[in-house]
Amino acid sequence: MAKIGVFVCHCGENIASMVDTATLVRKISEHPGVEVCTEYKYFCSDPGQETVKRAIRENNLTGVVVAACSPRMHETTFRKACAEAGLNPYMLEMANIREHCSWVHSDKEKATEKAIEITRSLVEKVKRNNDLKPISVPVTRRALVIGGGIAGIQAALDIAGAGREVILVEREPSIGGHMSQLSETFPTLDCSQCILTPRMVEAIQHPNIKVLTYSEVESVDGYIGNFKVKIRKKARYVDINKCTGCGDCIQKCPVKKIPSEFECGLGNRTAIYTPFAQAVPNVPVIDTTRCTYFKNGKCKICQKTCQIENCIDFEMQDTFEEYEIGAIVVATGFQIQDTSLYGEYGYGKYKDVITGLSFERLASASGPTSGKILRPSDGKEPETIVFIQCAGSRDPSKGVKYCSKICCMYTAKHAMLFAHKNHHGRSQIFYMDIRAAGKGYDEFTRRAIEEDGAEYLRGRVSKLYEENGKLIVRGVDSLLGKPVEVAADMVVLATAIVPQPDAKETAKKIGIGYDEYGFYNEAHLKLRPVETATAGIYLCGACQSPKDIPDSVAQASAAAAKVIGLFSREQLEREPVVAGVNDATCAGCQGCIMACPYNAIDVRDINDRNGNLIKQVADVNPGLCQGCGTCVTFCRSNSIDLAGFTEKQIFAEVMAL
Amino acid sequence: MGIQEQYRSEAAALLSSGEVKLVIGFGPGSTADRRRPLFARTPEEAEKLVLDPACISNLTTYLVAGGLLSDGKKVAIFLKPDGIRSLNILVSECQVKPEQVVIFGYAIENNEIRPLSGRSIGDFAEIGSKIRTATPPPAVQKEAERLEAMSPAERFEFWKEQFSKCIKCYACRQACPMCYCRRCIVDVNQPQWVSTSSHTLGNFEWNLVRAFHLAGRCAACGACDRACPVNIPLRLINYRMGKEVKEAFDYHAGESSDQKPVLASFSQDDPETFIL
Ligand SMILES: Cc1cc2nc3c(=O)[nH]c(=O)nc-3n(C[C@H](O)[C@H](O)[C@H](O)COP(=O)(O)OP(=O)(O)OC[C@H]3O[C@@H](n4cnc5c(N)ncnc54)[C@H](O)[C@@H]3O)c2cc1C
Ligand code: SF4
Ligand code: SF4
Ligand code: SF4
Ligand code: SF4
Numbered sequence: 001m002a003k004i005g006v007f008v009c010h011c012g013e014n015i016a017s018m019v020d021t022a023t024l025v026r027k028i029s030e031h032p033g034v035e036v037c038t039e040y041k042y043f044c045s046d047p048g049q050e051t052v053k054r055a056i057r058e059n060n061l062t063g064v065v066v067a068a069c070s071p072r073m074h075e076t077t078f079r080k081a082c083a084e085a086g087l088n089p090y091m092l093e094m095a096n097i098r099e100h101c102s103w104v105h106s107d108k109e110k111a112t113e114k115a116i117e118i119t120r121s122l123v124e125k126v127k128r129n130n131d132l133k134p135i136s137v138p139v140t141r142r143a144l145v146i147g148g149g150i151a152g153i154q155a156a157l158d159i160a161g162a163g164r165e166v167i168l169v170e171r172e173p174s175i176g177g178h179m180s181q182l183s184e185t186f187p188t189l190d191c192s193q194c195i196l197t198p199r200m201v202e203a204i205q206h207p208n209i210k211v212l213t214y215s216e217v218e219s220v221d222g223y224i225g226n227f228k229v230k231i232r233k234k235a236r237y238v239d240i241n242k243c244t245g246c247g248d249c250i251q252k253c254p255v256k257k258i259p260s261e262f263e264c265g266l267g268n269r270t271a272i273y274t275p276f277a278q279a280v281p282n283v284p285v286i287d288t289t290r291c292t293y294f295k296n297g298k299c300k301i302c303q304k305t306c307q308i309e310n311c312i313d314f315e316m317q318d319t320f321e322e323y324e325i326g327a328i329v330v331a332t333g334f335q336i337q338d339t340s341l342y343g344e345y346g347y348g349k350y351k352d353v354i355t356g357l358s359f360e361r362l363a364s365a366s367g368p369t370s371g372k373i374l375r376p377s378d379g380k381e382p383e384t385i386v387f388i389q390c391a392g393s394r395d396p397s398k399g400v401k402y403c404s405k406i407c408c409m410y411t412a413k414h415a416m417l418f419a420h421k422n423h424h425g426r427s428q429i430f431y432m433d434i435r436a437a438g439k440g441y442d443e444f445t446r447r448a449i450e451e452d453g454a455e456y457l458r459g460r461v462s463k464l465y466e467e468n469g470k471l472i473v474r475g476v477d478s479l480l481g482k483p484v485e486v487a488a489d490m491v492v493l494a495t496a497i498v499p500q501p502d503a504k505e506t507a508k509k510i511g512i513g514y515d516e517y518g519f520y521n522e523a524h525l526k527l528r529p530v531e532t533a534t535a536g537i538y539l540c541g542a543c544q545s546p547k548d549i550p551d552s553v554a555q556a557s558a559a560a561a562k563v564i565g566l567f568s569r570e571q572l573e574r575e576p577v578v579a580g581v582n583d584a585t586c587a588g589c590q591g592c593i594m595a596c597p598y599n600a601i602d603v604r605d606i607n608d609r610n611g612n613l614i615k616q617v618a619d620v621n622p623g624l625c626q627g628c629g630t631c632v633t634f635c636r637s638n639s640i641d642l643a644g645f646t647e648k649q650i651f652a653e654v655m656a657l
Numbered sequence: 658m659g660i661q662e663q664y665r666s667e668a669a670a671l672l673s674s675g676e677v678k679l680v681i682g683f684g685p686g687s688t689a690d691r692r693r694p695l696f697a698r699t700p701e702e703a704e705k706l707v708l709d710p711a712c713i714s715n716l717t718t719y720l721v722a723g724g725l726l727s728d729g730k731k732v733a734i735f736l737k738p739d740g741i742r743s744l745n746i747l748v749s750e751c752q753v754k755p756e757q758v759v760i761f762g763y764a765i766e767n768n769e770i771r772p773l774s775g776r777s778i779g780d781f782a783e784i785g786s787k788i789r790t791a792t793p794p795p796a797v798q799k800e801a802e803r804l805e806a807m808s809p810a811e812r813f814e815f816w817k818e819q820f821s822k823c824i825k826c827y828a829c830r831q832a833c834p835m836c837y838c839r840r841c842i843v844d845v846n847q848p849q850w851v852s853t854s855s856h857t858l859g860n861f862e863w864n865l866v867r868a869f870h871l872a873g874r875c876a877a878c879g880a881c882d883r884a885c886p887v888n889i890p891l892r893l894i895n896y897r898m899g900k901e902v903k904e905a906f907d908y909h910a911g912e913s914s915d916q917k918p919v920l921a922s923f924s925q926d927d928p929e930t931f932i933l
Contacts, residue, residue, distance in 0.1 A: 585840040590751045591921035613727055616751070634921055636870045637838035638845050651848035 002033035002127045005061040006119060007052055009043040009068035011098055016041075018102035020112040024067070027116045033127055035059050044074050049081045056085035063087075063126035067095040067119045090132040090576070090644060095122040117657050124656035128649045132576040137623045139225035140326040141567040144169065146217055146510070149177020150196065151541025151552040152331035153203050158560030159329075160208035164567050167323055168203065169231055170213045174279035175200050177333050178542075181262060183363035183371070185549060186413040187440040193278060193366065200280040214285055218320065220328070220510050223600075223624040224536025225572045227325040235316040237286035238272070242311040245282035249302035249312065250274070258290050264358040266376060267368030272302045272312075277366060286312075327536050327563040330520060331556065332506060334542035337392045337399065337496040345391060345493055346464045351377040352471060353464070353491040356410055363417045373421050375490055382425065382489030385418055386473045387411045388461050389431040392496030400496050400517060405546040407494035408435045412448040414492060419452035427454045428486050430461050430475055438550070457484060464491065497546035511599060512537055520544050530559040534598065535574075535626065538562050577627035577644040579620045586617040586639040592631035593618060600624035601631060660772045661708040664735070664761045669700035671733055677759055678728075681719050682735040683712040694719060708735065708761075710768045715878035717743040721752050721837035733759035738773075738784045742876035742911025743834045745785055748778065749916050750874075752837055755779070778914055788909045793877070793896060801896050820860040822887040825853070829867065829881035829891055835874045842866060864894070872898040873919035876911040 006028050010016035021039045029037040036055050040048050043066060055061060064087065066078050071094040079089035097115040105111040141164050145156045148170030156166045168175070179185075180200075182192035204211050218230040238249075253270035260269040262276050269275075271291040274284045292299035293314060303312040336357055340348035347353045352375050354362075365371040375382050389411050392399035408431070415427035434456070436445045448454040461475040470487040477484045499518035500506070507514045512532040513521040520539050523531040530538050538559040541552040566572070581592075583606060593601045604619035618640065620631075631640050632647075641647055668680040684695030684705050692711045696719075697703040717740050719725070720732065736744065741762065747753045755778045762773030762781060775781055792798065804812055827843070830836040843851045843863055851866060852859035875895040882892040902908050908919040 585838075587838045588751055589837075589918075589921075591918055594917060594921040595923070597923070613729070615724065615727055636842060637840050638842055638850070639840070647850075648848050651850070 002063060003035040003059060003061050004033050004063045004065060004123055004126060005052070005055045005059065006034055006037040006065045006067060006123060007043050007048075007055075008037065008039040008097075008119070009048070009066065010039065010041045011068060011102075012041065015068070015098050015102045015115075018105055018108055018111045019097055019115045020108060023112055024097075024115050024119065028067075028119050028123065031120055031123055034123060035061060043068055044077055049077070052078065052081050053085035056082065056087050061087065063091045063093070063129060065093050065095050065119060065122045065126055067097050067115065067122075069098040070094065070096045070100075088131040091126065091129050093122040093126045093129070095119040121653045121656040124652040125649045128646070128652050129644070130646075132643055135574040135576050135578065135622050136571045137223075137225050137574060139567065139570060139572050140227075140324045141165070142167065142323065142325055143327045143329060143563050143567075144217075144227070144229055144323065144325045145329045145331060146506075147177070147331035147333055147541070147543065148172075148175030148203075148211070148213065149331060149333045149541060149552075150179045150199070150549055151333065151543075151556040152177070152329070153199050154553045154556035155329045155331060155540055155560045155563075156203055156209050157199065157206065158557050159563050159567075160206045162560075162564045162567075164208065164564065166206075166209045167229075167231075167325070168209055168211045169215050169217060170211070171216045171234075172275065173214050173236070173273075173283075173285045174275050174281070175203065175211060175213060176276075176278075176280065178357075179549060180276060180278070181264075181357060181360055181364075183360045183365070183367070184413065184417060186409045187438070187444040189413070189416070191365070193364075197278050197280075200278075204280050211281070212321075213281060217506075217509060222325075223598075223621065224534075224574075225326045225566070226623060227328060227536065229323050229325045229328075231321050231323065233319045233321065235318050236283065237288075237312060237314060237316050238284050239311045239313060239316075240281060240283050242308050243283040244308065245274075246307070247274075247284075248305045248307070250284055252301050252305040254299070254301060255290055255292055258287070263361050263368050264355065266358055266361050286314075327538065327566050328510065329538045329540060329556075329559045329563060330506075330510060330512065330532070330543055331539075331541045331559075332500055332503065332543040334497045334546065335500055337498045339391055339493050339495045341398060342391065342493075344461065344463055345388060345491070346466075346471070347493060350464075350466055350471060350491075351375075352382075352489065353493065355493050355495045356407065356414065357495075359414050359492045360410075363414070363421070371421070373418055373425075373490075380489070381422060383422075384426045384428065384486065384488045385415075385490045385492060386461075386471070386486055386488040387414060387427060387429040387492045387494065388473075389429060389494045390496075391493035393494075394432060400498065402517070402546070403435065404494075404497040405435070406497065406548045408433075409438075409441060409444065409548065411492075411494050412436070412445040412454065415454035416448045416452045419448075419454070427452075428473075428488070429454055429456045430459055430473075431456055432458070432460070438548075457486075459484070497542065499543065503543065510534075510537065512539075530555055530562055533626075536566065574623070575627065576622075577642065578622045578625040579627070579629070579631050579640050579642050581618045581620060582639045582641070583617050585637055587637055588616040588618070589636075590618065591634050591636075592640055595630050595634045596625075597628065597630060598624055598626050600626070660763065660770050661706070663772070664708055664763075665703055665706050668697060668706060668733060668761070669703040671759065672697065672703055673700045676731060677733045678730040679725075680706070680733040681716050682706040682733075682761070683708065683714075683716075686711070706735075708763060708770055710765045710770060712763075712770075713737075713765070714883070715740045715743055715834060715876075715880050717747060717834040718832060718880065720744070720758070721747060721834060726753060726757050729754075729757065731757050731759060733761060735761045735763065737763055737765065738787075739876050739878040741778070741781045741784050742788060743878060744778060745911045745914040745916065746874055746876060747834060747837075748914035750918055755914060782913065785912045785914075788912050797892055797896055800890065801893055804893060804897075816864075817857065817861075819889045820864050821857055822889060823855055823860040823864065824887060825855040825860065825863060826886060828884040828886060832880040832884035833871070834876075834878075834880070835871055836867075842870075864889075868894045868898055871895060873902040873906070873908055873910050875899055 082092045083089045095118050143159050143166045145152045145168045156168045160166045179196050185192050215233045218232045221228045253272045255271040259265040260267045272284050272286045288294040361367040393404040436442045459476045459478040463474040473486045503518035522529045540555040540559040602619050606614045671677045680697040683692040686693040764771045851862045
């Protein structure tokens, strides 16, 4: 016989002012199976919880309904109380008469009626609840970090610092990401390389971190605590264990005129190359699409130059490594949008129209001009530079809808750097708004204007063309309401920050979600910003949304904290709200397998005693199942059911309304 | 040699060589214009096979009955284009392994039988793809248009009247190759989602459930419609659901055997973030 206890909470005035709790208690007390029903001002308080516990013990209750707020709010609180009183915690249901009732109604009589119905339906449900036990799964305490930009490096260092092993996978020949391309960084103008390089070195030397550069994740299987990850190590053609990084091969390589990706095409590299001087590891790779040997079968000059035997190996093949992984941090970063889609800005047409990232290379002491701001077309020092902000951002028609967040800041930085390097130079900045929220940020843009003479013109640029060696920039100053025309020597576009071009494929491989652009989705924008919807996979840096370095690093440490928290236990307790298949009725259509967004379902053979196949059925892996219920709604023959939300329970709940 | 004779002797040869364990075809029916399914297990039985324009039913239903294919052995079957599309759907829903089926394909045109070349499902890709441009029979089209021209209230009245005739015999379900479930939802009584008695509500529940369960899975073979003893125009429901799926997902049920079931699959590119 069911003995249900119902506890009606006033939530101060939150519920009691709109629901006649006395009537609710009276009505529910009469409902079959209800043993006790009481009300109280705050059941979540200590004395409130004591009341619940005492009632469970004294009446030998078989189930509890707390008619109060949403389960998100206090389900855990009352589950704990039940467990402490000796009742299985899953014999508790929350009847939400606050968010679903008192907060959204203004007619007390009707709200009371509704509260009665909600509570009654949960009483009917709890009568059909079963004892559930948390599922425990073992945890492999080794993390995988994908992407070796500043976010990935920070996450790896934090996890390794807590004594856990980390595999850091970077697909480029060196770690560092975009930060290694930057000159000086807002808001403090410290040199990017100078603050980044020590981190890169620390990562590669850390005994707990295994850095795999020039490598990519091939596949991810398994689930939280128990992932199996396959990694492809692309052939470098240089033995990473033998190479001393002397660079002789690079010096001698005859193919010298390859536009360097790292220098945004402003400088050149060879076919055997390291992307930049401070590369970590300082071991070159051979670009087989450019190498004379790989193209014509002749050359091998690098091999002849190399002092170390068998260090350069033209026969090298991609290799694969497999790792058992407990948690994954995705830190694959961003790209900048290709601005040539904006014909009006002349990008790609005029050499002196460049992106902000190219400007970083010009301003960088280690860059192609050794830190001098020079025009790419003729190498002359520009006098007037026009900066165009939101070149692609906040433009739903042609670019992207969102704000790229960092461009206002780096444009102000560029204007400052220009002023510091060329004292006669003028910076004119076309902008829509100046968005400089952040510690020291508004002060920074103010300084650009007040001390370094940056001239801000509010408005959009409509046309850009070349005339007598000058770039004529036409637009409207929307504050003055007048057309403006500036003759510039150079134009810098603050291009939009977009996801990596292969972000969606990567997400599919890893098994996480993304938004309409390809930025990765967090589990909850506000409350779970570094977790993905897939348990055990976390996010940080610009792969989630455009971010500057402080935000990327903060998020990286947050993701690391989540991983360290997960690794603090040997076993992982999981909510037992998982799906289960009825073998007898499953028709083996495999629809649920396809529908499950977490790849939690597999096929299982059912054999007779002699091992002959009778049929195949669906089989849920409780370690992977997130209890979303998608499979349940799909199954035509109702052969799959969700523990804690069984069809019987839901049916009873609905029928009680 | 006529096509009937050719298929007979080929079927007999398959059986005597042991290549297939069973041939599902047609035999004489109770009247001259009716044909009954015939299950030939020996070459002698294969001699009784009939193939003429009266062979209209969709035999794939028998492929999925009672674990016929679980031993991995091969079965030969007589199929017209709609049956081949049904088979495509059954393959995509993992009910049939394509290598287990030998197909004797035929089409009925101007009251004559025309053989379809090919014996395995891969040979009939063209038949699947034709469905993109196919139009429903003019009679169905006309009826459907008449219904669509009605106001929602009128249409509801129409179906209420039709469903009031339903006696819940489930002949439509038994005839349908896609109703291969081991336990139909209507037979679930814990909890009883669909009411068992054949009153208006119960009939509505059943017919709507059936309609939804066949959305994106119906090859329009008409088996249910022919099976219904009280002549409920089930073809119109199937037609309408097929149209919805076409319009919403550009999906044509039975187009190919590697098609992903439309309501079970989702695209990772889906901009909706409601699941992941
Ligand atoms: C022009 C410009 C100026 C800027 N100036 C400043 C500034 O002054 N101050 C500031 O705070 N911020 C600045 N930023 C922003 C800063 O660059 C970013 O905040 C930072 O780089 C984000 O780091 P991340 O690690 O998330 O991404 P990234 O730096 O993009 O690193 C991602 C890494 O992941 C790797 N990767 C990608 N996909 C894969 C894969 N599938 N497998 C393996 N590896 C992969 C990439 O190769 C890369 O190394 C600027 C940005 C731009 C464009
Ligand atoms: S959807 Fe249902 S019948 Fe189909 S495989 Fe899954 S559990 Fe079995
Ligand atoms: S409940 Fe969701 S996660 Fe679990 S098996 Fe079903 S579809 Fe997959
Ligand atoms: S009506 Fe639905 S549940 Fe019943 S047999 Fe057909 S597909 Fe299966
Ligand atoms: S065949 Fe006709 S009468 Fe029988 S259950 Fe189906 S719709 Fe109802």
